[in-house]
Amino acid sequence: MPEPATQRGRSLTHTDPADVTLQDALSAVADPVRRSILREVAAEPDFTRACGTFDLPVSKATASHHFAVLRAAGLLEQVDRGTRRYNRLRREEFDVCFPGLLALVLGEAD
Template sequence: MTEPATRRARNLVHTDPAEVSLQDVLDALADPVRRSILRELSAEPDFSRACGTFDLPVSKATASHHFAVLRAAGLLEQVDRGSRRFNRLRRAEFDARFPGLLALVLAEAR
């Protein structure tokens, strides 16, 4: 049973925010669903929210895509625990690369 989770975890690629261009970040932040994911994560302890616990107005496949885009932009770190994937907002790392940008996104009216 651990083999599928192990195989899944090997597929996780976490981009260092220091290697992300401003354009890539702006593209990731352009989608309101992705911004809502970030806002929800900002109010939670690290790795306490699994992907399936977000009430998103999209299909499961589309939600997976949104999480992958945020991970590729250096905004999320994910870890697999059993059959669930948990998330952490990489606030400190991201703020070091793009000071103030995440604060603007998180302050956006919903």
């Protein structure tokens, strides 16, 4: 049974990838920090990786911004459980709108 939504969770907005422009999709994946987030989320089962568990070379506020950009571009779905926010890569939905783009990003060498 899913946990009840927290106040923070009710403020989450998830953009349908069909509503994202190519420019916005490209802008979202242009940043190397966001690409590293996508690769790490892709390597985990859905909703098992919390935002605070990523070792990112940016402040917490900047990391939050990066997650918000990925959510706004239709790449991430997030859910709050207690005090943590967990992530799911919206691979299938995104691939319908931008075939091959995510595969290129995920296959990129560091």
